[in-house]
Amino acid sequence: MKKSPLDSSAMTEHGSPSGRRGRWRSGEQSRQRILDTARSLFRQHGYGGTTVRAVAAAAGVDPAMVFYFFGTKQGLFAAVADMSADFPPAVDEVFAGGLDGVGERIIRTLVELVDKSDRAPLATITRFAPTHDQSEALLREFIDREISGRLRALLDTPDAAMRVAMVNVQLLGITVARYVLRIEPIASASADELVTRFGALVQHCLTGELP
Amino acid sequence: MKKSPLDSSAMTEHGSPSGRRGRWRSGEQSRQRILDTARSLFRQHGYGGTTVRAVAAAAGVDPAMVFYFFGTKQGLFAAVADMSADFPPAVDEVFAGGLDGVGERIIRTLVELVDKSDRAPLATITRFAPTHDQSEALLREFIDREISGRLRALLDTPDAAMRVAMVNVQLLGITVARYVLRIEPIASASADELVTRFGALVQHCLTGELP
DNA sequence: GTCTATAATTAGATAGAC
DNA sequence: GTCTATCTAATTATAGAC
Structure with a gap:
């Protein structure tokens, strides 16, 4: 198994988030606070613009704790940005359904998955x-x-590459508008509305008549 | 006149870029090299991740020169990121033409303007x-x-807000895909192809039948 | 697990010679 | 306009006490 460059070797896998019982072991609590604070600060000021000390201060712990849990600043970032276990499972059924209705399925999967957390x-x-x-x-x-890759496998037209590219533009645009920059009214639209609107648009990019 | 927060007070306005005659005054040459280097480093590592010293080293000048020209690191960034004079003139005629064909005009303006430099x-x-x-x-x-703002002024339907939002998603997606992340084949597509494809898509978002 | 202390380095910025 | 020298503060990271 190839290790992703952002996998944090300092990050231990614990039980599922919902499967926690009883009280936090106290270290876990700090670790979580550091992680949440770091995510927030990294978001505001980027990697280089965020200092470990600022994270520690905002999380109410000692800077040394951050290094204790995550080893290095990069380790902390890796723990924040790690995307190793999120998508693959849900993505499979999106494309398994074939070309018919992929538009809605892809948008629904994207939005519901990212909205959740x-x-x-x-x-x-x-x-x-x-x-x-x-x-x-x-x-x-x-x-x-x-x-x-998966979209290309579903298409067999001469302009397949451009159709796929247009879908990528939709997905990128939605992600940036809703989750990164929070542009209104995309940011607070309901998942259903986005699925309806952009699902159709994506479907149009894939199977509709293009100039 | 309200000052944009990114206006650099250290930035002097010189003649038009094409209107230069004769040799650079030597200071101008350094200033330009610093600016180009800074843009490149800021792009790779973000604002916080870029040091003035690194910019100076890569530009082959002394760190003190950077401060001489731009005052502070923020001043340097402001000079790099300043967008005060680029868009407004061209944008006017895009929307002056009315709803008919705005899709193509808006994409053409975006792409041609940003491609140029x-x-x-x-x-x-x-x-x-x-x-x-x-x-x-x-x-x-x-x-x-x-x-x-300008798009809303052209529309008079109950779902105008969402239609405009969908256009914003297109523009954001294209900008990120082509100029920021350089996702293929969007990054190296011809301006004409993008205008044809996305012009029609944007027009569809504005005036087409939506679910 | 949590903190103190501190090492080693580097950051942004300034003064002033030339 | 360009550079040397330098100040001050902050940074990542470690060692070790509790």
Whole structure:
């Protein structure tokens, strides 16, 4: 198994988020607060613009704790941006259904998955990609492998490449508008409305008549 | 006149870029090299991840020169990201033509304007917006005032807001895909192809039948 | 797990010589 | 306009006490 460049070796996998019982072990609590604070600060000021000390201060812990949990600043970022376990499972059934109705399914999957958690890795790396090489590589790989690759497999027209590219533009645009920059009214539209509107638009890009 | 938060007070306005005659005054040459180098480094590592010293080193000048020309690191960034004089003139005629054919005109204007120069401010602030508060504010203001505002004025349907939003998603998606992340085949498509494809799509968002 | 102390380095910025 | 020298503050990271 190939390790993603952003996998945090300092990050231990615990039980499922909902499967937690009883009280936090106290260390876990700090770790989580650091992680949440770091995500927020990285978002506002980028990787280079965020200091470990600022994270620690905002999380109410000692800077040394951050290094204790995450080893290095990069380790902290990796833990924040890691997208190793999020998408693949849900993505499969999106494309398994064939060309008919993929538009709606792809938008529904995107929106419902990323809406669910404010720490969705896709939103995080989309945010950092423009100014962080590792994130950019990760996002590009995701688009190529999970989106473009699978869509191409469904299409058999001479302009397939451009049709797929147009879908990518939709997905990128939605992600940036809703989750990164929070442009209204996209940011607060209901998932259903987005699915209806952009589902049809994506479907049009794939199977409609294009100039 | 209200000053944009990114206006560089250290930036002197010189003659038009094409109107230069004779040799550079030597200072101008350094200033330009610093500016170009800074743009490149800011793009790769973001605002916080770029040091003045690194810019100076890469530009082959002394760090003190950077401060001499731009005052502060923020002043340097402002000079790089300033978008004060680019869009307004061209944008006017895009919307003056009325609803008919706006789709093509808006895409053509966007693409031709940003293609022309690798230092197009719109591409720059779109890149920094996700991790730089000032850039985000600037981009949001641009979208609101120059795009959404003018498009709304042309529409008179109950779903006007969502139609405009969908256009914004197109524009954001194209800008990010072509100029920020350089996703293929959008990045190397011809301007004409983009105008044809996305012009029609934008027009469809505005005047077509939507679900 | 949590903190103190501190090492080693680097950042932004200024003063002033030339 | 360009550079040397330097100040001050902050940064990542470690060692080790509790």
